[in-house]
Amino acid sequence: MKKRIDEALERILPNVQKPARYVGGEYNQTVKDLQADSIDLRVAFCFPDTYEIGMSNLGIRILYGIMNQMPGVWCERVFTPWGDMEEAMRQVGVPLYALESHDPVKDFDMIAFSVGYEMSYTNILTMLDLAGVPLHAADREGLHNIVFAGGACTYNPEPLADFFDFFSLGEGEQSTVEILECYRAAKQAGLSKAAFLENVSKIPGVYVPSFYEHRYNPDGTLAEIVPLHGAPAKVTKRIVQDLDKAYYPTKTIVASTEIVHDRMNLEVMRGCIRGCRFCQAGYTYRPVRPRLPETLFDQAVASLEDSGCHEITLSSLSTSDYRYLEPLTDRLTDYCAARKINLSVPSLRADNFSRELMLKLQKVRKSGLTFAPEAGTQRLRDAINKNVTEEDILKTCEIAFAGGWNNVKLYFMLGLPTETDEDVIGIGDLVYKIYNTWKACASNKKRGVRIHVAVAFFVPKPFTGFQWEQQTTPEEYLRRCRLLKEHLNNKSVEFNYHEAKLSELEAVLARGDRRLGALLEAAWRKGAKLDGWMEYFDYDKWIAALEECGIDRSFYTTRGFGLDEVLPWDTIDPGVTKRFLLRERERAYRSEITPDCRHGCAGCGANRLLDCGVCDP
Amino acid sequence: MSRLLFTKEGPAVWMSHLDLMRTLQRAFRRGGLMLKHSQGYSPHPELSIVLPLSVGVSSVCELADFELEPDCSVPVGEIAARLNPVLPAGIRVLDCFEQGKKAGKLAFLRSELRLTYDQATGNRQQATDPSVAAHSVRHAVPRSDEAEGERISPLASLGRNDRVEALRELFARPSLIVEKHGKNGPVELDLSPMIRSLSVSSQNGREIMIEVLGCAQNPTLNPLLLAAAIERYLPECRPDFVQCRRIEVYDAEMQVFR
Ligand code: SF4
16 A cells, blocks of 8 residues: 555656645654564644644643553544645545555544644545545444544544543643553553543543433523543643653654754743633733743754754744743743754733843844734733733833834734724724834834734634623624724725624634534535635535534524533633633623732632642743 | 766656755765755755756666865765765765766766556546646546446547657657747647657557667656647647656767766
8 A cells, every 4th residue: 555655646746736745754753663663653743734834833842752652552643634635635636644654544543633722623524534444433433543632722622522422621731641551551461442432531631422311491591511331521721740750752864855843832821820811811821920040941952953043033922022032032042042953932021021131132143132022902911811911012112113124013812892982983093002112212214013903713713711702793803903904094005904794703613512513524625625725725515514504693692602611611620710701701891800829829720730739821 | 067877767756856866965965964954044055956857757876065164074985885875766866076077068868758658548537736746737547436437438449550650650750849838838849859759669468668869968858748739739649648758868979968
């Protein structure tokens, strides 16, 4: 089969875009010998998006390394082929194959997905179908081709429940090993799939959707969720207790072709101290756990030397909140400057952006300045708990413009709960003030200034303070976009906004229930694929699928969820409690901020996941 | 400038010129070899490829010029041993030279073109976009469903010896005009003056091998254009699949160019 696949690839690849992403062979890929390494468990690790996106994902690299460290296990990578490649593969009859061995995915024991974006759901179906694996978990018998998933989207896995045998919730460093061992034991003992699922469901963090029955009220809302087969009423996500001892991929694959984040990624901490009320990652990655700067420095040096990359980024949800940023950047800038390595620090916040840090980074390279005030007025920023003031933003811009920066990117959201026209116009006012700051402080006015304003359509997500909120209608969102545009007339300002339709569907899937499995399949059968890509996103196919399935999308978007309604994701415990989220919602309506974790624990509940029970953010 | 001789085969043939540059730059760092960087606002490493290769073409004679930082003194004899363990599959350093001949002295290029005839013409598939890869000919792909693949084309009756003869005659013509995709649309190009010598041989029932020695520069003979010429002048000899390999490079005196 491999030979046939290779021969066919020789002929397909000259005719597809970016063929290098379909062949593997990169430096540091893991190749094992089935006999010599006594491989008894093969995992096809699938990422439901393109190679360029998937290879930029740190989580994939961590789990790839961890699985391949296990003796007898060989984990290989699989990505979604671009449309031209998919078509060529179907035409010639090449099944979905893994990059390392070029063996068909169908030959693998386990098929693991990492799902981080709602609009990649149809890619999962494309991949299973191209692999020749039945889409529905119920149609897959026996232990061969067990399909499971982890990743940010699995905090509400219900829309995917039909297709997956189980989900692995939270950080997979330890649970993935336990899951693979459980599978291996089941395979050796010749267990049935049902018996394996019972065993695997006993691993903390594992959620087997077929062990839960969802019952609905006549009005379509959930009536109750009934655990079956002795399954736990709540499945709590897993976390790594000690990040300094956790595996970090210092020896990681270096892509042979350009990927989105083509650099080393140093994860300085997990979790976020801020608690922005719209941000799912901010809540679900808690508790906050920083790494020690010594650990990070060693990891940086090891991974830079091993990969030969000349760029490294300090990543986390809010890197400027990292407790040891100063000592870490001090050491790293010296190391990097001596070796002509670029050091970048994304997601800098305006309020603690120091001149020193900026100058330090400038030594290596001057990158653009990025802020995410998210809202235009202080009232609304308080309501969403984005604790940044206009003064902070203008002060930072002042320093940056005086230091020679002339490029600012600003991110906002429209359609936020409690938002009024005043808040929309407030964005225009803020941008105008930034422009005036540039005029007053720029060190070199001849080069001009570029202010990019990017607007996203607010999508209410599970496990946020806004998980019950109504989404604004696309029409209203677009009206607010136009209103903002009228208040941004300045040649130096570039304005763009997210597609409303995409964000509307994202909202449907994000808070979707089990009944949406049929919708996903119908949309996919109509040809929906690569929906996160404008080249492919086709709203009409989704509308037709909604109609075919008799699903009213407003049920999931503009309706809003009742505060005492049973939520589809109520079985999942991500650490933060529903009580805390409700409190955050109330504070939002009072425009009342919640201080960050370092100024006092707000009692979100995530500390319960720590062995010691207390956060040390 | 020092010069590296290396291969680009296997999965590496699908890497673009820019991919290859990035890969080599990183491999130098991995091997503990610090490339000298240019001065200026965005310094870039001193590394260049003498004669860039089209995507999809393999080669056993690629050349790259580079310069190391003054304080990174590694004898050229050691470079291959430093780079080979850290290169991706398909790229292998064969040799390294203190100083290469001037790039302008590169005159001829020996390439090999493997034409495969293994299916019915009825199944030919149009190349979706000729600009995505260097191949200017149509590529057909084998079908998985046997029934389709067995359809015999009337042209398959052209025997292999006849085919070899026909190709020999074709390449002996005084002019061979093909269309080439230039920056401003298609342009006509005469291949004949660029061909120094060419031989056609039959490998087996399904394959014909063309070995060609052509101009390396100003202009470069892209051997894949020979397949375009076949398509234009001898459509009945159009292959189902073409593979190209760069074998050796020479100077004007036909000395191996290094
Ligand atoms: S438990 Fe307290 S300190 Fe820990 S993440 Fe939650 S709010 Fe922050």
